[in-house]
Amino acid sequence: MDKKIHEAASLIWNYHVLNHAITQSDCILALGSNDIRVAKRAAELYHQKIAPKIIFSGGVGELTAGLWDCSEARHFAQIAMQLGVLEEDIFLEENSTNTGENIQFTQVLLNEIGMQPQRFVVVQKPFMERRTFATFKKQWPNQEFFVTSPQIAFNDYPNSFLSTEDIIHVMVGDLQRIKVYPTKGFQVYQEIPDEVWSAFELLVDEGYTGHLIK
DSSP states (O other), X not given: OOHHHHHHHHHHHHHHOOOOXXXXXXXXXXXXXXXXXXXXXXXXXXXXXXXSOEEXXXXXXXXXXXXXXXXXXXXXXXXXXXXXXXXXXXXXXXXXXXXXHHHHHHHHHHHHHTOOOSEEEEEOOGXXXXXXXXXXXXXXXXXXXXXXXXXXXXXXXXXXXXXXXXXXHHHHHHHHHHHHHXXXXXXXXXXXXXXXXXXXXXXXXXXXXXXXXX
């Protein structure tokens, strides 16, 4: 990869990763995707006794249609149980297809099962941490939560489902959404440093536009 592209992408990656300090919580909320390492991170936190329950949230999205024979949430739960998470400690929300729905449908699920967690740990992919945080803050403003992700660096994150190119396209698109969505009422405002926005503009000029909103 060209050095200037790598440097710009690394800068945006570091902006998206929040590095929250995780403390004892009531529930882990793992958001579904095509990256099973999110499920593994949720299981890791469970075994560290960060929280005693896990909610896996996710239906079938654009990237997972046809990938598995079940919802993202159910597939993640199967992985977690293979890693020793007890089935009775897992709850499933299987209808959401975006972060906003993850929140809305999880709220419905919590009401149905009579659970009222005071504090969540939300597990997401690293490069989607900040947008997840901004969305949660808008849609669930009084809920206390942390955001975390698989503890993997940018250079090591690509796998068979996510190439470096894919990750950069998503990071660029999510940064655009962080700038635009507060005006639409979808997220809270997040300050974007000048050097991060300059990196965005460079990557857009280089053709990383596959995840941009029109």
